[in-house]
Amino acid sequence: MRLASKPVGLPAVTSQDLVSQIAAMLTDAIIAGHLPPGAKVAEAAIARELGVSRAPVREAGRLLESQGLLVAIPSRGFFVRTHAPEEIDDLYDLRICIEKHAAVLTARRLTPEGHAALRRQLDVLYETAAINDPARQVEEDYRFHRLICEMSGNRRLLKLFDDLASELRIVIGLIGRLYDDPHRIAETHEPLLAAIESGDEARIQGSMEYHLGDAWRGVARLVRTLPPEQSQPTETGP
Amino acid sequence: MRLASKPVGLPAVTSQDLVSQIAAMLTDAIIAGHLPPGAKVAEAAIARELGVSRAPVREAGRLLESQGLLVAIPSRGFFVRTHAPEEIDDLYDLRICIEKHAAVLTARRLTPEGHAALRRQLDVLYETAAINDPARQVEEDYRFHRLICEMSGNRRLLKLFDDLASELRIVIGLIGRLYDDPHRIAETHEPLLAAIESGDEARIQGSMEYHLGDAWRGVARLVRTLPPEQSQPTETGP
DNA sequence: AAAGTGTCGACTGTCGACACTTTTGCGTTG
DNA sequence: CAACGCAAAAGTGTCGACAGTCGACACTTT
Known part of the structure; x- marks a missing residue:
């Protein structure tokens, strides 16, 4: 049986890591206006709501910060970016x-x-x-x-x-x-x-x-x- | 790393942004060629070497990933970016x-x-x-x-x-x-x-x-x- | 001998915990 | 009544730990 040599494009069961999922979720919320500019994105609250720990939420925050969607203020957390x-x-x-x-x-x-x-x-x-x-x-x-x-x-x-x-x-x-x-x-x-x-x-x-x-x-x-x-x-x- | 226990810090750097420090350190190492393209950036090893936990190292990795210096491969870690x-x-x-x-x-x-x-x-x-x-x-x-x-x-x-x-x-x-x-x-x-x-x-x-x-x-x-x-x-x- | 399989070690992804900082709530004072 | 200030509450920064995953290597099978 030579099934392995020609793998028909299996959907590649990549259990999307939490970080990407959370980042996508936050992005949607921001674009949809659910999280308005200047709003605080409390990682503890997000983590609780999603039933995950804070670590992946933090990393998602960093990700969105680098994309310009959030800003991180030390010891104060993430905020939705406002644009002058x-x-x-x-x-x-x-x-x-x-x-x-x-x-x-x-x-x-x-x-x-x-x-x-x-x-x-x-x-x-x-x-x-x-x-x-x-x-x-x-x-x-x-x-x-x-x-x-x-x-x-x-x-x-x-x-x-x-x-x-x-x-x-x-x-x-x-x-x-x-x-x-x-x-x-x-x-x-x-x-x-x-x-x-x-x-x-x-x-x-x-x-x-x-x-x-x-x-x-x-x-x-x-x-x-x-x-x-x-x-x-x-x-x-x- | 109880920075608070060392109130008189020799370096004037802040005590609150480990992430930035680690990111800068890694950036230097990459630009200097100490970490060549394709090299694995093991977060555990970096953390041990710096005497910090893995969390800030991970966040620094995300930061550098967004800057195009590193790439993250799920479940395998960070690698110095190679450029075709x-x-x-x-x-x-x-x-x-x-x-x-x-x-x-x-x-x-x-x-x-x-x-x-x-x-x-x-x-x-x-x-x-x-x-x-x-x-x-x-x-x-x-x-x-x-x-x-x-x-x-x-x-x-x-x-x-x-x-x-x-x-x-x-x-x-x-x-x-x-x-x-x-x-x-x-x-x-x-x-x-x-x-x-x-x-x-x-x-x-x-x-x-x-x-x-x-x-x-x-x-x-x-x-x-x-x-x-x-x-x-x-x-x-x- | 080549290919496939099983096991071992190392490392990542995620979690809960703790200390410190910021914010909040409330009583006090001018 | 407003401003001030203190104390509790909430939240962040970091840590150590545990489980799941990946890669390597030796072993079995064809």
Whole structure:
């Protein structure tokens, strides 16, 4: 019996370690707004609630801290990260920078299949715009941009995009609703796709800059008007 | 480790952040090549050696994992990250992307003091080229580039640069010696500084692209010729 | 002899415990 | 009545311990 030589892709019963599970759970809670910015994430409470010890919770906290979702203040614990308006500006500025690059790289190695995948995702975006589901809309928008980064072929860039995106989603989630008409948002991706298809790098960069700059301005305006959010509790005394 | 029992600490370091200390120690060991790529970082051994328990060592490991210095394999522990040549390419590609942007931002808000600081750091680079100290040369080169990122005003970009740099330093440290004539390396920064001073954004981008591309080619060549380094121990079969 | 199996040792993942720090609650005082 | 301050409560930082898992090595089987 030669069963071992050709293992059909068994599901690989990796009993997902606690740390990943807890981290995912916390991430969801943060993005969903269940844990608002500035909220304390008490490891003891989380551990009790989940029925695990504090060790894996702490490690999950470290993980999310490195992703920019939490901040750790010594002897005081983890808090959901708050973002000053300037920090959001920094994030968008950086995001534009790397997505411009990603789009150029993607255009250079674009295959018919790749183009079809982008087109398909954009169609999904239109479909989502029809129904009224802001969270889903944000999700599909994110996926379109992620696809570009994925198709760039630069793994590290994709990882960076994921980090920036998860951080930005705290803010987007905070805003709660879409910052613009859903259908219009889908439409603004058209010139971007066309530019990538054209292969004209200057045009691609201009397109991406315009597209993301638009989103940036929308977010920046809302962030500055709506929440008079207090900053992170600091430890530096007078 | 009852730090409280030793109220008069000789080193002025705090008593409360074992994790940071351990992380810094491990980082140094990795960059110095004491822990070569692929080496196992046994938490029990580290803990014994430092006289602390395994908990803070584990957390430091998570920290370094998020910085790309270590990889964690479930049930097997931490290993110093190995970089396939393509991953180094990704790193440099991304680095060029963000440093181009940083240089443009810096040029836009360049003050006389800022320009002086860049000039000074470049002079230091020349001085270091005179003595023969490869590690120091790499350090000062790194500082010049970091200064540009710092002066860009985008904090998040600076953090990203630090992450990329520490990751690249594993590789640079691995190569061990400079990949080119020290004095020439210092000189190649001149056009970059001049471009920033000029404020011509296209020129700045071109300069940076050329300058870093040069370093990239040097590193890529050495990495591909010298070490027939085996990849990270994985757990997923073919 | 090659491949597969069983056992041993080492190490990780997780836990509960303890000391110290921060926060909270409440009584005291100006 | 508000500000202050002290003491209890809650929570974090770290530790040592135990169980489960992985890798190595010798042993059995084909």
